[in-house]
Amino acid sequence: MCGTLDQYLSSFARIRVDRSRGSWTALTNRASPYKPFLLLSILDHIASGQITKNFIEPSFELTETFQEYIALLPHNDRKASMSYPFYHLESSDFWEMIPRFGEEHRKGRSISSMKRLRELYLGARFNKDLFMLLQMEHAREKLRAVLVQTYFSPAIQPTIWQQSMINCGSTKYAFGLLGTSEVDAGYLLRANAAECAAKVRDQGFRKAIVRLYAHRCALCGIKMLTSEGRTVVDAAHIIPFSENRNDHPTNGMALCKLCHWSFDEGLMSVDTHYDVMVSPAVKKDPNLPGHILTLSDRPIFRPTESRFWPAQESFAWHRKQRFRKRD
Known part of the structure; x- marks a missing residue:
């Protein structure tokens, strides 16, 4: 045709x-x-x-x-x-x-x-x-x-239009975070007008982080995807966005659901040598931490390009503010 x-x-x-x-x-x-x-x-x-x-x-x-x-x-x-x-x-x-x-x-x-x-x-x-x-x-x-x-x-038409804006805006936002293009201010402005700026940022940050880590958990190394495109990893901020409004990839890691929860709860962290830290609190009764204990002192998985490695300044904040040093 x-x-x-x-x-x-x-x-x-x-x-x-x-x-x-x-x-x-x-x-x-x-x-x-x-x-x-x-x-x-x-x-x-x-x-x-x-x-x-x-x-x-x-x-x-x-x-x-x-x-x-x-x-x-x-x-x-x-x-x-x-x-x-x-x-x-x-x-x-x-x-x-x-x-x-x-x-x-x-x-x-x-x-x-x-x-x-x-x-x-x-x-x-x-x-x-x-x-x-x-x-x-x-x-x-x-x-x-x-x-x-x-x-x-x-x-449902307005919801679909908004999702289209989020999809396009978040991809452009991700490209900006990865340095492959400038962040499209126009999309962010339109997203603000549509009250979906947070979704654009969240989805864009997720796309950037998951791409950098190729769907692999930084702490345990697991990588699992379904044929339908669902992945086991989340995009996690090291310092919460609410604390410093920092979406740069150096303030993030791809983490599986268990490691994400453990990191946020202070049961896991990362030391100055990029090795995994496991809190003594994980062994407290009635916990059964399983393989989490085997991750201690193992190097984390990082992006290929060192400019996207997690910032030690962010890990220092996490060790001070979140990590449970005692049980």
């Missing part, structure tokens, strides 16, 4: 979606929101500079953005997999799947998981003229508007 913006607006408004009776609520106009959410996620990644070429990879980052939209739906008990809309969007006239070499003969096989999708396909591409239109903000925002207005009720 070689189309104009008006033709693609029409195509976006006529995407084939599941309308099984009783499966979907009025918020999504009684239809599946998965394909619209996928397209909105891709538009966010194009707007924020994460996608610069006409190749849409089913990446963990794209999956995470897709899940941010899914989380907007109240009482959503479905295990939403991005594999379904990613694969079945090929029924539209603007989307082409790209099979892996040697897997072309399997095209058309059922795809039920992200693992299976990545095994058979490299990704997908838009029609060339559509991708060119998506590089232009005015065209991209018109296409975004038709998705929001066609597939979602007025009751």
Whole structure:
């Protein structure tokens, strides 16, 4: 298809979606929101500079953005997999799947998981003229508007618009923290106007830290991701943001849920040599600290670039203000 913006607006408004009776609520106009959410996620990644070429990879980052939209739906008990809309969007006239070499003969096989999708396909591409239109903000925002207005009720549309702003703003904020671009003040101003500046900062800090540590816990080294893009690590401030309003990566670490809680509670810290400290308090009855005790005196895992290593000044604050030196 070689189309104009008006033709693609029409195509976006006529995407084939599941309308099984009783499966979907009025918020999504009684239809599946998965394909619209996928397209909105891709538009966010194009707007924020994460996608610069006409190749849409089913990446963990794209999956995470897709899940941010899914989380907007109240009482959503479905295990939403991005594999379904990613694969079945090929029924539209603007989307082409790209099979892996040697897997072309399997095209058309059922795809039920992200693992299976990545095994058979490299990704997908838009029609060339559509991708060119998506590089232009005015065209991209018109296409975004038709998705929001066609597939979602007025009751949830403002929430979706806000999430789009948070997604784009937080990525630009993360790029600024990593020094790959300037922090986009315009996005932060718009976020302030929409009362979501804190979410932009929180999500941006998380993106920067998780990327630097490649989803690995700095204290115990565990790294676990689901095929749907969920990670075991959080982005933790060393000195709480409320204390010094410092989101720089040197005031953060990626920590698994247990290490994050232990660090915040002062049961773990880091010494001047970047080795793990474990408080004597963890051995107090009735605790059963398990592997936490084995982490004592082990070096922490740090980003590849030393300029992003956690600051010793931050650890000094934590040892003084949080770490439990006694049981």
